[in-house]
Amino acid sequence: xxxxxxxxxxxxxxxxxxxxxxxxxxxxxxxxxxxxxxxxxxxxxxxxxxxxxxxxxxxxxxxxxxxxxxxxxxxxxxxxxxxxxxxxxxxx
Numbered sequence: 001x002x003x004x005x006x007x008x009x010x011x012x013x014x015x016x017x018x019x020x021x022x023x024x025x026x027x028x029x030x031x032x033x034x035x036x037x038x039x040x041x042x043x044x045x046x047x048x049x050x051x052x053x054x055x056x057x058x059x060x061x062x063x064x065x066x067x068x069x070x071x072x073x074x075x076x077x078x079x080x081x082x083x084x085x086x087x088x089x090x091x092x
Contacts, residue, residue, distance in 0.1 A: 033077075036060070040070055044080060 057067040
């Protein structure tokens with residue numbers, strides 16, 4: 001059972017995410033993206049090296065298939081490019 005503080009924190013986090021997305025809808029073409037997709041774009045953009053699926057999965061604490069799905073959706077929307085590495089096809 002969650003404490004009152006935990007429930008309040010979770011509610012606040014969802015409200016902030018919702019408010020952020022609402023604000024973006026007026027200022028950006030990225031309004032159709034989920035918060036996770038936006039965070040993934042930021043992570044990839046700010047990285048000083050090629051980013052692998054393992055990097056993304058570890059950063060977000062998700063399984064590799066989930067990371068692949070996340071990035072594939074960004075590729076479909078032409079927001080990231082998948083660049084094959086001859087030695088490691090997981091790199092972007």
